[in-house]
Amino acid sequence: MAGVLGLFFGTGEVTKDDMTAPAGKDQQASPVYVASIDQGTSSSRCIVFGKDGSIVAEHQIEHEQFYPRPGCVEHDAEEIWRNVEMCVKSALNIAGLGAPDLAAVGITNQRESTLVWDRNTGTPLHPLIVWNDVRTESICRDLKANGGADRFRGRTGLPISPYFSATKLMWLLDNVAGLRELAEKGDALFGTMDSWLMWKLTGGRMHITDVTNASRTNLMSLEGLHWDKSILQELGIPACMLPSIVSSSEVYCVADNPDNVLNGVRVAGILGDQQAALFGQICFREGQTKCTYGTGSFILMNTGERVVPSTNGLLSTVGFKLGEQACVYALEGSIAYAGSTVQWLRDNLEMIKSASEIEALARTVEDNGGVFFVPAFAGLLAPHWRGDARGLMCGLTAYNTKAHVVRAVLESTAFQVQEVLGAMNQDSGVEAVSLKVDGGMTANALLMQFQADLLGVQVLRPKMSETTALGAAFAAGLAVGVWEDIDDLSKTWALGQEYEATMAAEKRDMLLWNWLRAVERSLGWEVTERNAKEDGGGGNIASAAAAAATRSGTTARGNGGRWRLETAVLMAIAAAAGAAAAVVVLTTKGGQKMHIGALRP
Numbered sequence: 001m002a003g004v005l006g007l008f009f010g011t012g013e014v015t016k017d018d019m020t021a022p023a024g025k026d027q028q029a030s031p032v033y034v035a036s037i038d039q040g041t042s043s044s045r046c047i048v049f050g051k052d053g054s055i056v057a058e059h060q061i062e063h064e065q066f067y068p069r070p071g072c073v074e075h076d077a078e079e080i081w082r083n084v085e086m087c088v089k090s091a092l093n094i095a096g097l098g099a100p101d102l103a104a105v106g107i108t109n110q111r112e113s114t115l116v117w118d119r120n121t122g123t124p125l126h127p128l129i130v131w132n133d134v135r136t137e138s139i140c141r142d143l144k145a146n147g148g149a150d151r152f153r154g155r156t157g158l159p160i161s162p163y164f165s166a167t168k169l170m171w172l173l174d175n176v177a178g179l180r181e182l183a184e185k186g187d188a189l190f191g192t193m194d195s196w197l198m199w200k201l202t203g204g205r206m207h208i209t210d211v212t213n214a215s216r217t218n219l220m221s222l223e224g225l226h227w228d229k230s231i232l233q234e235l236g237i238p239a240c241m242l243p244s245i246v247s248s249s250e251v252y253c254v255a256d257n258p259d260n261v262l263n264g265v266r267v268a269g270i271l272g273d274q275q276a277a278l279f280g281q282i283c284f285r286e287g288q289t290k291c292t293y294g295t296g297s298f299i300l301m302n303t304g305e306r307v308v309p310s311t312n313g314l315l316s317t318v319g320f321k322l323g324e325q326a327c328v329y330a331l332e333g334s335i336a337y338a339g340s341t342v343q344w345l346r347d348n349l350e351m352i353k354s355a356s357e358i359e360a361l362a363r364t365v366e367d368n369g370g371v372f373f374v375p376a377f378a379g380l381l382a383p384h385w386r387g388d389a390r391g392l393m394c395g396l397t398a399y400n401t402k403a404h405v406v407r408a409v410l411e412s413t414a415f416q417v418q419e420v421l422g423a424m425n426q427d428s429g430v431e432a433v434s435l436k437v438d439g440g441m442t443a444n445a446l447l448m449q450f451q452a453d454l455l456g457v458q459v460l461r462p463k464m465s466e467t468t469a470l471g472a473a474f475a476a477g478l479a480v481g482v483w484e485d486i487d488d489l490s491k492t493w494a495l496g497q498e499y500e501a502t503m504a505a506e507k508r509d510m511l512l513w514n515w516l517r518a519v520e521r522s523l524g525w526e527v528t529e530r531n532a533k534e535d536g537g538g539g540n541i542a543s544a545a546a547a548a549a550t551r552s553g554t555t556a557r558g559n560g561g562r563w564r565l566e567t568a569v570l571m572a573i574a575a576a577a578g579a580a581a582a583v584v585v586l587t588t589k590g591g592q593k594m595h596i597g598a599l600r601p
């Protein structure tokens with residue numbers, strides 16, 4: 001069920017009285033309020049900010065998550081638009097403001113999630129395919145087979161992965177009846193959520209995306225900031241269905257949809273949500289780094305005006321581009337499962353009743369008791385990029401309790417962030433001295449302290465928790481003169497909480513070593529009939545096992561029978577997964593589970 005939250009914030013600088021008589025109404029001065037639409041993976045919200053960067057009012061609405069098949073995650077784009085409209089209306093009502101009181105509106109959004117719609121009717125032609133949907137794993141496998149996972153990296157900064165929009169769009173073009181023909185005629189459009197919202201706000205007049213969102217498609221040249229014709233051609237994507245690429249901060253238009261409450265307001269900022277958080281955290285200088293701990297976790301380092309190529313499993317991406325100014329780039333490490341592991345403990349394992357309970361339970365034990373958890377629920381993103389990894393918990397003994405398990409789940413986020421920061425250090429040559437943090441999980445002081453300990457640097461949480469929405473408001477406000485320049489913005493950042501590293505180096509090294517051993521064991525676990533075909537094994541599990549074993553350096557020979565497996569091959573599967581002992585369960589085409597047995601390679 002979708003939930004509705006309406007929040008009112010009294011803040012230091014903007015008082016309740018100010019809100020009943022907004023400056024824009026009484027004094028006829030230029031409006032100083034900026035609204036931000038934050039369209040995220042689990043919810044949409046609208047926040048109205050004052051000039052001092054404080055929150056005046058907020059409204060948030062969750063939307064439904066659809067899981068039509070294993071590995072598939074979809075949203076209803078029309079539901080999202082209705083929620084956005086409702087959020088804006090409610091936030092303005094709560095603040096006692098109207099559209100004329102807004103200097104501008106900014107948009108920030110879940111990135112990569114892919115939508116196609118009809119140019120003439122404005123109707124979505126398929127549900128939104130969400131960024132964490134892995135249905136295009138086999139398309140990616142084919143592309144990788146023909147030139148390697150990194151064949152687009154030099155141009156787009158990204159590896160081939162189901163995460164990015166390119167293969168999601170390929171899938172749509174191949175699987176939605178009539179879409180390719182419509183697209184070739186110029187009657188079907190592609191966009192991420194920023195494009196969709198712009199389309200709706202302008203009553204179907206504008207089809208644009210900003211450089212940060214475009215940099216997540218795997219279709220944009222990072223240096224030229226234009227769609228890469230050769231990639232489009234190779235992937236069979238008609239260029240006419242793509243939006244025009246614009247900067248992150250400029251007046252794009254005046255919203256001119258008379259049915260919308262924002263009608264007449266300048267739309268002046270667009271940033272993908274992680275880049276918006278980088279901007280909202282005032283990471284304007286090269287080397288400055290932030291981590292957002294939400295459903296997933298995303299670490300971005302500002303690398304200035306140069307594209308820093310990654311050789312350690314990170315992404316080169318656009319940080320932001322302010323109008324005509326030079327583009328600022330970033331290195332990014334994306335982690336798919338962070339706060340969602342806490343939701344998993346709550347909803348699937350029922351070990352806690354609410355996310356906020358996890359800290360107290362984890363504090364009842366001194367440490368993880370030797371337990372390590374790798375949340376590779378749909379493979380691992382940065383820095384491993386292994387679609388064949390699966391989740392595991394290891395190091396368990398009879399001594400362990402629920403508290404150790406819960407603590408291991410919490411710690412898994414900090415370990416992943418540590419790995420990414422290590423890779424960032426290697427790629428950029430910049431050793432971070434501090435990490436600015438935000439997002440829901442930063443409410444957890446145990447996790448934040450553990451993070452500082454693992455990194456050996458200060459972890460800094462600002463007073464303002466809504467840095468993503470703030471970043472988009474900053475981008476919009478800059479374009480219309482609410483804020484003069486980035487120095488003006490920098491004054492708004494205030495420290496909320498600081499965590500210093502206190503853990504002894506030997507203890508930290510031992511923890512990191514054990515984490516890496518656990519990760520190693522999670523790799524290559526996924527061996528299915530589908531993999532068997534795609535691995536060129538002639539459609540049988542035995543050959544897939546042999547392929548998996550070969551990938552992991554173990555040799556094995558299958559007997560080629562469709563469902564008959566030799567002991568040697570089964571043992572190779574266990575070895576490929578790196579487990580001391582493994583229980584092998586195969587799923588048949590009909591969905592039936594076949595319990596094969598426990599193995600000790």
Ligand SMILES: Nc1ncnc2c1ncn2[C@@H]1O[C@H](COP(=O)(O)OP(=O)(O)O)[C@@H](O)[C@H]1O
Pocket residue numbers: 040041042043293294295296338339340341342343355356357358359438439440441443444
């Ligand atoms: N005290 C807490 N300890 C650990 N995780 C938490 C805590 N409070 C919230 N979370 C997690 O934070 C996530 C929500 O953070 P949020 O920044 O709102 O995410 P998003 O923007 O991705 O929706 C949830 O996945 C939730 O499980």
Ligand SMILES: O=P(O)(O)OC[C@H](O)CO
Pocket residue numbers: 039040041042109110111112131272273274294295296334
């Ligand atoms: O909406 P969020 O906060 O889960 O962020 C999603 C990211 O943009 C995916 O890349």
